[in-house]
Amino acid sequence: MDNTRIQKHLERVLQAEVFLRAERQSRLLQYIVQQTIVGKMGELKEYAIALDVFGRSGDYDPKVDSTVRVEVSKLRARLERYYQDVPGDDGIRIEIPKGAYVARFVETAPLAIRNTDSDRLPLTRRQWAVGGIGLAGAVAAAVLLTRRTTTLPPVFLVDGETAESGGYTAEAAQLMHSLSNRLGFAGVPAIQAKDLEQLASRSEGTAHCITVMAGRCWEDASRLRLVAELREVSCGFRIRSWVGDRETGDAASLARDGAKAIVDHAQQVLADRVSPDRKKALTAYRAGLTELLSGKDFVLQSTDEKLRRPGVEQLMKTARLLEEAGRLDPGFAEPQARLAWVYRLALELDRDMLEPAVRAVEKALSIDAMSVHANFVKGYLDMLENWNIAGAESSMRKCIERSAFHIEAYRFYSDAAAIRGRAEDALAVIARPLSVMPRSKILRFAAVTTLLHCGRGSQAERLARESLRWEPDWPLGRWLLGRALESQGRVREAEIELRAIHQADRKSQRFAAGLAHLVTGSKGRAAYAEGRSLLVNIGMDRTAPSLVGLLEARCGDLGRALDWMERAEREHDHNLPYSVIDPHYRPLRGTPRGERIYKRFAS
Numbered sequence: 001m002d003n004t005r006i007q008k009h010l011e012r013v014l015q016a017e018v019f020l021r022a023e024r025q026s027r028l029l030q031y032i033v034q035q036t037i038v039g040k041m042g043e044l045k046e047y048a049i050a051l052d053v054f055g056r057s058g059d060y061d062p063k064v065d066s067t068v069r070v071e072v073s074k075l076r077a078r079l080e081r082y083y084q085d086v087p088g089d090d091g092i093r094i095e096i097p098k099g100a101y102v103a104r105f106v107e108t109a110p111l112a113i114r115n116t117d118s119d120r121l122p123l124t125r126r127q128w129a130v131g132g133i134g135l136a137g138a139v140a141a142a143v144l145l146t147r148r149t150t151t152l153p154p155v156f157l158v159d160g161e162t163a164e165s166g167g168y169t170a171e172a173a174q175l176m177h178s179l180s181n182r183l184g185f186a187g188v189p190a191i192q193a194k195d196l197e198q199l200a201s202r203s204e205g206t207a208h209c210i211t212v213m214a215g216r217c218w219e220d221a222s223r224l225r226l227v228a229e230l231r232e233v234s235c236g237f238r239i240r241s242w243v244g245d246r247e248t249g250d251a252a253s254l255a256r257d258g259a260k261a262i263v264d265h266a267q268q269v270l271a272d273r274v275s276p277d278r279k280k281a282l283t284a285y286r287a288g289l290t291e292l293l294s295g296k297d298f299v300l301q302s303t304d305e306k307l308r309r310p311g312v313e314q315l316m317k318t319a320r321l322l323e324e325a326g327r328l329d330p331g332f333a334e335p336q337a338r339l340a341w342v343y344r345l346a347l348e349l350d351r352d353m354l355e356p357a358v359r360a361v362e363k364a365l366s367i368d369a370m371s372v373h374a375n376f377v378k379g380y381l382d383m384l385e386n387w388n389i390a391g392a393e394s395s396m397r398k399c400i401e402r403s404a405f406h407i408e409a410y411r412f413y414s415d416a417a418a419i420r421g422r423a424e425d426a427l428a429v430i431a432r433p434l435s436v437m438p439r440s441k442i443l444r445f446a447a448v449t450t451l452l453h454c455g456r457g458s459q460a461e462r463l464a465r466e467s468l469r470w471e472p473d474w475p476l477g478r479w480l481l482g483r484a485l486e487s488q489g490r491v492r493e494a495e496i497e498l499r500a501i502h503q504a505d506r507k508s509q510r511f512a513a514g515l516a517h518l519v520t521g522s523k524g525r526a527a528y529a530e531g532r533s534l535l536v537n538i539g540m541d542r543t544a545p546s547l548v549g550l551l552e553a554r555c556g557d558l559g560r561a562l563d564w565m566e567r568a569e570r571e572h573d574h575n576l577p578y579s580v581i582d583p584h585y586r587p588l589r590g591t592p593r594g595e596r597i598y599k600r601f602a603s
Contacts, residue, residue, distance in 0.1 A: 003037045006105055009092040018082050025075045028053050033094065036103040044101040072101060203234040204279045210262055211405060213436035217245050218447075219428075224248055225435040226258045227404050230265045234282055235334045238372045238403035240265045243432050281329035288321035288338065315346045326363075336364035337373035344377050347385075354385060372406050375399040383412055384574050389601050392416040397429075404433055407442045414446045419581050419601050423453035439470055448480045453581065457487035475501045479514055487583070491522045502534075509540055513547045517584055521554040528555050545571065546579040554584050562593045569597060577601045 010033050013019060019026045031053050035044050046068045050056040054067055062068065076096055083093055093106045209231050217223040225245040231238055242261035246254040275281075319342050325335035343357035357377065364374035379395030382388040396413035399406055410430050417426035427450045434443045444467045451460035461484035467477045482497035498515040505511055516531035531551050535541060541548050549564030565588065568576045579585055580598045588594030 006033065006037055006092065006094075010094070013079075013082060013094065016082055016086060018078055018085065022074075022078060024054070024071055025078050028071055028075050029079070029094070032096065032101060033103050046101065049101060068101075072096065203232075204282065208239070209233050212258075213405075215436040215438070216248075217431070218435040218438070219431045222248055224251055224254060225432065226254050227432065227436050228258055228262050229403060229405055230262070234278075235285055235332075237334050238406065241402065241404035243404055245435075275329050275331055277329040278332060281325040281332050281335065284321045284325035284328065285332075285335050285338075288318045288325065288335070288342075312346055312349050315342050315349075318342050319346075331367060333364050333368035333371050333374070336360055336367065337371045337377070340364060340377040341373055344380060354381075357381060370398055370402045372399050372403045372409075375402070376406065376409055376412075379409070379412055379416070383416060383577070387572075387577060387601065389416050389419050389577060393420060393422075400429065405437075407433060407437065407440055411442050411446045414450045415578065418450060418453040419577055421602060423450050426450050427454060441467075441471075441474070441476070445476060445480065448484065452483060452487055455487075457484055460484040460487065475505060475508075475511070479511060482514060482518070486518055486521075491518065494518055495522070507538055509538065509544055509547070512538055512540065513544070513550075516551055517547075517554055520551050521584065525555055531555075544568075544573055544575045546573045546576040549588075550579055550582055550584040553587050556587075558587060558591060558594075561588055562591060565597055566593065569600075 010030065014026050014030065019029070028049070031049065032044060046062045047060060049068045049072075050060045050062070050065070051058070054071070056065065056067070076098070079094060079096070095104045095106055096102070097104060211229045211231065213227045215225060217225045223245045224247075225243070227241065227243050229238065229241045242258065242265070244254055244257050244261075319339055322335045322339040322342065326332065326339065329335075337360075340357050340360035343353045343360055346353040347357060358381065361374050361378045361381070364371050365378070368374070375395045375398045379392045379399065382395060383392035393413060393416035396409045396416060399409040400413060403409075410433065414423070414426040414430055417423060417429075427447070430443060430447050430450060434440070434447055437443060444463065448460045448463050448467075451457075451463065461481065464477060464481040464484050467474060468481065471477060478497050478501045482494045482501070485491075485494035485497065495515075495518055498511065498518055502508070502511045502515045512534045516534040519527040520531040528551075531554075532548075535544075535548055535551065545564045546568035549561045549568060552558075552561035552564060565576070565579070567573075568579070573579075576597075580601050585594070585598070589598055
């Protein structure tokens with residue numbers, strides 16, 4: 001966007017009545033805009049603003065003086081009032097994303113869109129009507145509304161949050177701005193996540209969104225990372241992902257490569273004509289997702305999210321709707337993939353649902369071998385039902401390759417890779433999304449447990465403590481911290497953490513097992529009675545025999561431990577694949593029986 005045009009718009013804003021009476025916010029707005037347009041976004045820090053705009057002294061401490069944060073918040077509100085009262089007839093909107101002090105300049109009037117051949121394609125009224133969306137969990141988004149044409153369709157970048165502490169870093173903001181310029185896309189105001197359903201309901205497979213996230217590389221803070229993903233809005237179908245990173249000073253080339261990848265993906269996908277039966281199929285498909293509690297993924301239960309699970313009747317109603325969608329459009333893979341997930345949920349209530357789940361997975365994969373949801377369900381079934389750990393690792397990796405933002409898959413991929421002795425490989429894969437979604441509980445849980453499998457107890461402790469600084473009341477964060485401390489031999493500290501969370505939730509198998517194994521490992525037979533009672537009191541001798549076996553191993557009774565492990569194998573204890581890579585299992589590997597069970601999973 002031309003700086004002269006931005007400057008004229010700024011002057012117009014500052015002359016408005018809402019700013020004429022606000023001298024402090026006017027100075028602040030002028031300073032932020034000027035620093036942004038001259039490329040000094042890296043200097044837009046709270047400390048610099050306090051000195052340059054508000055005249056604070058060099059001993060300014062933002063922990064004591066919140067002036068900058070308060071004034072920037074007031075400035076955002078004043079800008080919002082200005083754009084509500086004054087028509088945007090010069091086609092520009094100045095925005096300051098939450099968590100940032102960098103200005104963003106957004107087009108609000110229809111402009112010609114550049115395509116890769118430098119041709120011009122004007123926007124239609126219909127395209128502007130559904131021009132942008134905000135996605136929950138995304139830091140930025142773009143919407144493509146397409147027609148059957150040989151040129152690249154319009155794309156709209158909208159503001160969101162990114163990277164560290166849930167807000168823009170200066171480098172990430174610069175990267176996003178550069179990406180927008182490289183693509184030649186016009187901007188539109190962001191539509192909130194609550195409006196996504198309405199947008200999807202108007203799309204018949206013709207609308208696509210690109211979720212873009214940027215941040216510092218988790219494994220190397222001197223580098224920037226960009227992740228982009230193309231999706232079909234009408235059904236949430238994940239089409240393709242792109243991940244790249246560069247040195248912090250090389251944001252321009254990262255944006256250039258990201259732009260090329262996005263354009264290439266869009267051109268490949270949008271060349272295909274949508275099936276004429278898609279409209280009818282989408283009606284049943286969307287109704288099915290509504291019955292499935294808005295498509296919430298119940299794997300979140302594994303990270304202490306308390307989500308209401310549907311009953312068998314509701315699941316079967318959903319299944320019928322998804323089956324109808326698949327019948328109406330046999331080439332539409334998403335209904336079959338979602339149907340497999342419904343049967344997977346029903347499997348917990350009715351063991352006869354395993355066969356229908358497998359059939360639905362196979363059908364979905366025959367339509368689209370890289371289907372995200374189908375590969376996720378296949379990997380889940382291989383991991384916990386079939387005990388095919390190699391198959392689970394392969395399916396979860398396909399899921400991740402198609403969708404870098406399908407974060408639930410990282411948990412199972414890292415587990416499968418660790419069981420097969422490839423924890424270091426898993427850590428490198430987890431680092432990509434963690435760089436741009438640093439507060440994701442699932443990713444942090446996966447990262448800490450994988451670090452423990454890699455023998456990096458001190459790094460696991462740092463990551464667990466960082467998680468608890470953000471969310472001090474997160475029980476699994478305390479469990480992770482306890483395990484990290486235990487891995488370093490700091491038993492007393494670990495016991496404090498594990499006793500505290502067990503006291504808060506006495507029904508949790510994970511917390512009870514963690515405490516039982518710790519006390520028996522540190523105190524031996526003297527603590528056997530306490531450890532055993534912790535497990536038996538919540539029925540783990542019936543539901544999780546492998547965890548009882550680990551306790552016996554810690555007390556040195558290898559014969560009893562192996563008996564429990566073989567019982568876990570016969571009764572298909574879902575904990576067994578995880579138990580064989582637990583440090584407490586190591587003494588059992590010195591026996592033929594223990595090595596046989598270990599090799600069943602780790603080979």
